[in-house]
Amino acid sequence: MNENSSTGNKPDVNVGQTERIISAVAGGFLLYNAIAGRNARFVKAGAGAFLLYRAVTGNCPVYSVLRKKRMPDPARNINVRATLTVNRPRQEVYAFWRNLTNLPLFMKHLQTVTDLGGGKYNWVANMPGLPGNVSWDAEIVKEEEGVLLGWNALPGSDIDNAGKVTFADAGENGTELHIVITYRAPLGPAGRVVARALNPLFESLIKEELRNFKRYMETGEVPTIQGQPSGREPLGV
Template sequence: MLESIKNKLSDTLKSPMLNQPANANVNMPERIISLVIGALITYQGVKQIIKHPAIALQEAVIGGYLLYRGATGVCPIYSSLGKDSTDTPAISIYERIIVDKPREEVFSFWRKLENLPRFMKHLASVEEQSETLSHWKANLPGEILKLSWNAEITREEENSYIGWQSVEGSMIDNAGKVEFKDALNGMGTELLIEISYFPPAGSLGQGIAKLLNNLFEDMIRKDITNFKHYVEGEEYQTFINSSSFVEKMQNTFKKATD
């Protein structure tokens, strides 16, 4: 039954019915979370309807309320408080790390966007569709739901800078940039990383939403930190010895010397 609920949720999220009406006071990411959590709470209530009917009824009311706000984009509580969450601020993360690898090599690895899920656990996959366009899939905390969006490279400077952002109409607004510099000691590469997301959890109350937002932000920070451990570890060394990466590096150095 739980799998059936997940499938129905997936179909609903892809449906044109999930548009943002004029009177909406709940943003799209928060609506998605409302649908997911509402469905799960309702499912828990149905399972307990015989043994614990009072609890089941309580969960059905809560689940139904969340499903309503997710399906309609309207929160009666927000309306009574005059609150509008359709302009939720983004999660913005800034990190500076130094890795013990040459700048050209680090840039080439990062520029191949399909490599990102190798160390970014909040990403399920990145599929490059052209030189500038790519399709991203991300896992929400707990792998409750997978979301996807298209992004494009907005600025690129060979071995120095990569900037990207989600294309218009994407389910998630995402943007990022990475600057690559030679480390001051002449050994390794300094990376200045900035990644922004409009949080999938929005501001769904002060309990569940805060938990999900914090988890999602922590995941991204750990992913960035994990890059240093990954790129200086054995798994990375095995990967760069593969023919595809060696060929990519050879092409990069050839361009630099032409």
């Protein structure tokens, strides 16, 4: 799922960020020197151009020949990690989570989860900052009863995402949940900029929904002050 068709074929990135910056500065200096200076102008121009190529593309042909490993693309996947403890027995917590159509009961940004059969589910959510709803189909790809649940979004999703939740006993009566959600922004590089800007919001949204899961599992309700009186809506004395 790490291929992104909209970005097309590009040379592999095998130069680190710091090295790319150094290449850019050094390449620029050599090119300037080649134009302004007198000695070895062609050598300098050639070396400068090579360094600038490395800086701009992130690809170094020499490294390719030497088979240096491809660097991970830092902007490609965005991970959200969360850990929480729910004061309920593990089997109960797992069973409630596994019944995914329960989740919109307390996850406020989740509109619906529909069971499509065969381990596939349709998810519809509204994200603050984004117009309309986003939807995706996801498939449960890993499942160990009471221990682990992993999913992958199917092709055609608004948000390409995958995730894993593990459940472990915590003390006499509690369950520890470890959650990793990975998502990839739509629309290639432009989408990445937007996604990076929205990520803190998205991360806090996911964490709030997980808090709501704990609140609902433990107390059967989600605390709220929406709808209470205040002097911000005075009725006039």
